[in-house]
Amino acid sequence: SILGWKEYELELMRDRNDNVVVVCSIENFDPMGVHTGDSITVAPAMTLTDREYQRLRDIGIAIIREVGVDTGGCNIQFAIDPDDGRIIVIEMNPRVSRSSALASKATGFPIAKIAARLAVGYTLDEIPNDITEKTPASFEPTLDYVVVKVPRFAFEKFPSADSTLTTTMKSVGEAMAIGRNFTEALQKALRSVERKGSPFAFTGEPGDKAELLRESVRPTDGRINTVMRSIRAGATPDEVFAATKIDPWFVDQLFLIHEVAGELADASGITRELLAYAKRHGFSDAQIAEIRGLREDVVREVRHALGVRPV
Secondary structure, three states, X not given: OOOOOXXXXXXXXXXXXXXXXXXXXXXXXXXXXXXXXXXXXXXXXXXXXXXXXHHHHHHHHHHHHHHOOOOEEEEEEEEEOOOOOOEEEEEEEOOOOXXXXXXXXXXXXXXXXXXXXXXXXXXXXXXXXXXXXXXXXOOOOOOOOEEEEEEEOOHHHOXXXXXXXXXXXXXXXXXXXEEOOHHHHHHHHHHHOOOOOOOOOOOOOOOOHHHHHHHHHOOOOOHHHHHHHHHHOOOOHHHHHHHHOOOHHHHHHHHHHHHHHHHHHHOOOOOHHHHHHHHHOOOOHXXXXXXXXXXXXXXXXXHHHHOOOOO
16 A cells, blocks of 8 residues: 555646656645645655655656657656655646646746647747746746645535545645745645634643544644644654654654744743744744734734844
């Protein structure tokens, strides 16, 4: 079984001269077993080694040629065994897909628009890049930021529905956020879902560690919040990984968010350095106010007085 393996996607485009570009790599936060539309996803892929990425790239280019996508784009999904690096191709969609829309928004590379031009005979080197206005579409996009997509569920409207996430997609929408690092983009995306209980909470009793870890085994719409509560209750990275099979790198990032929240709570006062540090990891004024026991407008006034503003 490939349940528990890491899941990745590549978006590729090919023209009539057999030029192929990889537009974007996407990594699923949840392991195999959860539909990619129901998983938190990250672009570019965070935990791939360069050798693994080049292998996926070579396989993807071979697939788009073998299937016969002469012009246009495709989406290819892979599973990688975290123990030995074995790669299995899950599926290939020779069309513009939901992931293509995410890749377009994440990179600024208009996949559908370019696919239409390729279909009427243009080649990638003849199509200008709308973002740089200097390079052609044959240059693969390079990201110096992180994009996180968080799915939006509506189980509250269907009380009898099973909230367990499986290979059948159950989300009704999604929110995307951009940050300088994963922690910032993740926290912004969780808030952007605009659903009560979606952003991380750092006050109050988290609950029993053992019970929270047992809950984390079952993938649900709120599992990431359950994992954070288990971390607050004293769970170790190894315990979280054993329960969820979420890649250790992502688990470490959740622990980093928890550590920043702890530093905010323990600090004797709010300094410019502390506020900037919290903002770099995606903490909102409301979260900082909750942690410090202040009103949100007070935190905002202090932040402005210290000169910490969005850039």
